[in-house]
Amino acid sequence: METRGRSNRLRGVIGICVALALAGIIYLGYFCPDHVCALTNRDIKDGSRLFDDIKPSLSPETTFVSNGLSKMKLLRTNPSSNSPSIRDHYDDVLNDTFLFDINGNDVMVFLHIQKTGGTLFGKHLVRDLVLQRPCSCQRRKKRCYCYRPNRDENWLFSRYSTGWKCGLHADWTELTSCVDNELNKIERTIKRKYFYITIIRDPVARYLSEFRHVQRGATWRSSRHWCGGSLANIPQCYNGPNWHGVTLEQFLECPTNLASNRQTRMLADLSLIGCYNSTLTKTEKDSLMLQSAKKNLQAMPFFMLTEHQKVGQYSFEETFGMRFAIAFGQHNATLSAITMSTLTEKQLNEVKKLNNLDLKLYEFAKELAMQRFRRLRDRDPYFIQRFQHLGELLTSRSATEFNWDSAIEDTTDNE
Numbered sequence: 001m002e003t004r005g006r007s008n009r010l011r012g013v014i015g016i017c018v019a020l021a022l023a024g025i026i027y028l029g030y031f032c033p034d035h036v037c038a039l040t041n042r043d044i045k046d047g048s049r050l051f052d053d054i055k056p057s058l059s060p061e062t063t064f065v066s067n068g069l070s071k072m073k074l075l076r077t078n079p080s081s082n083s084p085s086i087r088d089h090y091d092d093v094l095n096d097t098f099l100f101d102i103n104g105n106d107v108m109v110f111l112h113i114q115k116t117g118g119t120l121f122g123k124h125l126v127r128d129l130v131l132q133r134p135c136s137c138q139r140r141k142k143r144c145y146c147y148r149p150n151r152d153e154n155w156l157f158s159r160y161s162t163g164w165k166c167g168l169h170a171d172w173t174e175l176t177s178c179v180d181n182e183l184n185k186i187e188r189t190i191k192r193k194y195f196y197i198t199i200i201r202d203p204v205a206r207y208l209s210e211f212r213h214v215q216r217g218a219t220w221r222s223s224r225h226w227c228g229g230s231l232a233n234i235p236q237c238y239n240g241p242n243w244h245g246v247t248l249e250q251f252l253e254c255p256t257n258l259a260s261n262r263q264t265r266m267l268a269d270l271s272l273i274g275c276y277n278s279t280l281t282k283t284e285k286d287s288l289m290l291q292s293a294k295k296n297l298q299a300m301p302f303f304m305l306t307e308h309q310k311v312g313q314y315s316f317e318e319t320f321g322m323r324f325a326i327a328f329g330q331h332n333a334t335l336s337a338i339t340m341s342t343l344t345e346k347q348l349n350e351v352k353k354l355n356n357l358d359l360k361l362y363e364f365a366k367e368l369a370m371q372r373f374r375r376l377r378d379r380d381p382y383f384i385q386r387f388q389h390l391g392e393l394l395t396s397r398s399a400t401e402f403n404w405d406s407a408i409e410d411t412t413d414n415e
Contacts, residue, residue, distance in 0.1 A: 098319065100301075100320045102132075102148055103148055103149055104193075105190055105191065105193060106155065106192070106194075107155060107156070107157055107183070107192050107193070107195065108155060108156050108157065108197060108320075109158075109197070110122060110157065110158035110159070110197055110198070111171070111172060111196055111197070111198040112158070112159055112199075113198060113199065113262065114206075114210060114213075114220065115201065115206050116198075116200065116201040116263075117199055117306045118159075118198075121199055121304075122160045124324060124326070124328070125146075125156060125161075126144040126161055128324045128326050129322050129323070129324055129325070130322070130323045130324070130325050130393060131149070133149040135147075135156075142159075143161070144160055144161055152187075154187065157179055157183070162182070162183075165179075165182040166179060166224075167223060167224035167226060168220055168223045168224070169220060169223055169266075170226075171225075171266035171270070172196070172267050172269065172296055173226070173227050173269055173270040173275075174226045174227070175196070177226070180192065195301050196296075196300045197300055197301070197302045197303060197316075199303065199306055199312075200263060200304075200306070200361070201305070201307070201362075202307060203352075203355040203359050204351055204359075205337065205340065206262070207351055207358075208339045208351070210262070211246075211251045214243050214246060215243070215245060215246050215251075216244070217242045217243075219241075219243070225276060227270045227276060228271055228275040230275075232276035232277075233276075234256055234258065234276060236256075237251075237254035237256060237257050248343075248347060252347075252350050252351070252354065260354040260355055261289075261355055261357040261358050263358045263361055263362075264290055264293045264357040265289060267292075267297055267361070268288075268293040268296065269292045272288050272289075272292055273288050289357065290357050290361060293357075293361055294361060294364050297365060297368070298368065301319055301320075302315060302316055302319045304316065304369065305365065308369070309330045310327075310328060310330070310387070310390060311369070312328065312369075313327070313328040313391070314376070314377075314386065314387055314390060315372060315373050315376055317390075318376040323393060324391050325391060325393050326391040327392070328390070328391070
């Protein structure tokens with residue numbers, strides 16, 4: 001009897017242990033908090049996606065981006081890229097599950113690169129979108145309040161909605177480390193999802209446009225160039241308040257002129273190269289910047305090409321489910337085009353040499369933008385009618401007009 005009792009007690013203890021073990025497995029598998037179970041399947045997938053290959057339908061030129069980054073062993077702890085609110089939203093676009101929730105906590109962030117047509121596009125965003133609650137623009141002020149339909153919180157972070165809160169023409173490195181903190185200062189602290197958008201322009205035209213802009217007396221001296229927790233100390237190319245009257249040769253010769261490869265630098269994660277005090281070789285630095293810029297551009301749900309305004313408008317409207325009350329105009333007769341016609345072959349080659357990274361980025365951007373456009377077009381049964389009548393809505397608003405090359409005020413508003 002005593003032996004049988006011990007046996008029953010032993011079986012009972014074993015049964016309790018098994019039950020506890022099963023309960024623990026269930027808890028770990030289904031209810032374990034993220035901060036405890038750091039290595040979940042979701043985290044593994046999200047981590048591996050950082051360097052996954054771009055979609056197979058792209059050409060070999062575009063697929064090398066992720067492989068190159070992986071080979072450079074760029075997995076590191078970096079606040080800007082580890083932010084849970086920044087992710088590859090274009091995966092959702094490809095899977096037809098993309099949704100920008102203006103009533104929720106989604107925020108559109110416009111990364112405005114100089115001389116790409118961003119001032120015009122920025123005005124379109126705050127003045128010409130047909131919204132349930134249109135942006136409220138103040139007379140004699142370069143600012144509009146773009147609030148959600150259901151509460152006074154910003155859905156748009158841009159020069160004309162929130163001002164230059166992260167610095168004048170803040171780049172990807174500055175914005176990703178700044179936007180969340182700045183919005184928390186002016187509204188409640190919540191977990192937001194950020195959707196970065198930008199504009200890319202032909203590098204030679206953009207560079208010459210910036211040259212003419214600076215030649216007329218414009219500067220971006222108040223730009224911060226924040227990276228790695230500090231402000232960059234970049235020597236100016238000129239003495240005095242501006243570089244008015246600079247010749248093209250002087251503009252080309254300055255080694256610290258940030259006009260060169262500006263688009264690549266502004267779209268790259270500069271912490272990868274040690275910010276502005278990099279100890280890497282020029283070859284290493286250029287390779288990392290270009291690959292990072294391509295990766296960040298690829299992850300954006302939308303970007304447009306300055307030279308393809310109509311394609312850009314259609315792609316924006318179809319991606320975000322918003323409509324513009326006007327049709328975008330194509331302004332090809334710019335000062336940069338006039339300047340380009342006067343260049344010697346030597347000057348043109350020098351401009352291309354100084355912007356070799358931007359030229360490669362632009363080729364990548366063109367292929368990617370057109371691939372996205374074709375995907376949106378092919379799934380739209382009303383494409384022909386929609387594309388022919390962009391901006392033709394019943395509205396009393398007049399079209400926003402702006403000269404891309406002439407506006408010096410673009411550089412002075414640092415509210």
